[in-house]
Amino acid sequence: MGIFVVLGPLSWWVAGDTVGDLHGKDRADALNAVRQTVLAGFAGASVLFGLGYTARTYQLSRRGQVTERFSRAVGQLASDKLEERLGGIYGLEHVMAESPQEHATAVSVLSAFIREKARRTDPPVPTGSDEARTSRPVPEWGTEPSADIRAAVEVLARRPEREEARRVDLRSSQLVGLSLRSFDFPAPPRLSRALLTWADLCRADLRGAELSGAILTSADLRHACLARACLDQALMARADLRGALLSEATLLGADLSGADVRDTTGLTAQQLAGSVLDEETKLPPVLESDPWVEARLAACRTWRDQQRDSLTPPPPTAQVR
Numbered sequence: 001m002g003i004f005v006v007l008g009p010l011s012w013w014v015a016g017d018t019v020g021d022l023h024g025k026d027r028a029d030a031l032n033a034v035r036q037t038v039l040a041g042f043a044g045a046s047v048l049f050g051l052g053y054t055a056r057t058y059q060l061s062r063r064g065q066v067t068e069r070f071s072r073a074v075g076q077l078a079s080d081k082l083e084e085r086l087g088g089i090y091g092l093e094h095v096m097a098e099s100p101q102e103h104a105t106a107v108s109v110l111s112a113f114i115r116e117k118a119r120r121t122d123p124p125v126p127t128g129s130d131e132a133r134t135s136r137p138v139p140e141w142g143t144e145p146s147a148d149i150r151a152a153v154e155v156l157a158r159r160p161e162r163e164e165a166r167r168v169d170l171r172s173s174q175l176v177g178l179s180l181r182s183f184d185f186p187a188p189p190r191l192s193r194a195l196l197t198w199a200d201l202c203r204a205d206l207r208g209a210e211l212s213g214a215i216l217t218s219a220d221l222r223h224a225c226l227a228r229a230c231l232d233q234a235l236m237a238r239a240d241l242r243g244a245l246l247s248e249a250t251l252l253g254a255d256l257s258g259a260d261v262r263d264t265t266g267l268t269a270q271q272l273a274g275s276v277l278d279e280e281t282k283l284p285p286v287l288e289s290d291p292w293v294e295a296r297l298a299a300c301r302t303w304r305d306q307q308r309d310s311l312t313p314p315p316p317t318a319q320v321r
Contacts, residue, residue: 070095070102077113085148089113093155103162110152111169118149118174120200138222138243139202144177153178157189157209167215168194175201182208182228192230227266251275253313269293274316276300291320 069091076088092106122136144150156168157180168191178201180189189206193213204224212232216239223243231254238258247266251274258280261267267284269292277283277293277300287293296317303314 070106074109077109082146082148086151089148089151089155093159096155096159100160100162103160104164104166107156107159107164107168108166110156114149114152114156114170114173118145120172120174120198136220139176141203142177143203144179145175149175150178153180154189157191158185158187159190161190164193170194170196170199172198173200175199176203178204178206180204180206180209188230246271252316255313256281269296270319272296273319276313278304292317295320 073088073091073095076084076091079085079088089110092110095102096106145153153170153175170191173196180191182188188208188210190210191214192210193215194211195215196219197215197217198219199216200220201224202220202222204221206224206226206229208228209226210230211234212230213234214231215235217235218238219236219240221239221241221244224241225245226241226249227245227247229249231249231251233253234251235255236259237255239256239260241259241261242263243265244261245265246261249266249271251271253274253276255276256272257276257278260282262282262284264284267287269287269290272283272287272293273296275296277297279297279301283293299314299317
């Protein structure tokens with residue numbers, strides 16, 4: 001029936017009066033040419049429709065496969081066997097790599113896994129207090145997170161770089177001895193904008209890590225290796241950095257209000273000249289009396305008095321000669 005319509009009324013309609021005015025062989029030849037053109041057009045449209053249908057079927061099939069893999073990976077995270085949990089973690093990494101739509105969900109699942117499996121149990125203690133100095137002994141060298149926690153953090157640190165509406169949430173996580181060194185990754189490990197409030201990163205090796213904009217309020221960073229780490233715009237208020245290595249770390253705009261940076265190694269006045277300090281920031285004696293640092297403290301004090309509602313820190317303070 002469809003062929004009859006195409007070769008009959010539809011072809012005559014396309015041909016119009018021009019072919020209708022012809023006679024004999026000329027009319028037959030012209031009508032056949034019109035029919036061939038119409039048939040070719042319908043064939044092309046059928047091919048395009050078939051391609052569209054095939055592409056749609058492929059997308060739905062692939063989406064179903066991703067959903068199935070995601071569900072299987074999440075189920076593996078609940079396993080009592082380490083091997084299955086590791087399989088689930090790396091399964092989520094593959095899901096993130098292949099499906100931008102599942103990126104945020106996979107990040108949330110991995111973050112929740114770390115928070116629940118490695119949650120700090122000690123109560124918060126004010127940084128710098130005598131109780132803080134005596135109640136939290138520094139862990140022994142070699143202490144590190146379990147293999148599944150290490151793998152989950154590493155997957156988050158090398159996740160695809162996409163726009164993210166929410167921060168990676170690792171609040172109150174026990175991550176003593178975590179190793180995220182830039183030379184162990186194809187690109188600097190990235191926990192920028194991560195929420196690490198009250199996280200225990202004591203003795204963590206974060207050399208060259210990207211931590212810009214991270215929230216490290218009240219985090220334990222004692223004896224952490226932060227050499228060449230990017231801590232620009234990081235919120236480190238009341239963080240404990242005693243014994244940390246800060247050589248060549250960048251602290252531009254980093255908020256060190258109330259932080260304890262005594263006994264650190266590699267910290268310079270130039271680094272502090274671009275950070276946010278206050279009277280409660282505990283500085284090494286050699287830097288506490290440095291004119292450049294004193295000028296920075298004065299600049300931060302003026303900034304707080306004049307721009308109470310401003311979230312933009314004052315520009316770096318020029319060196320005092």
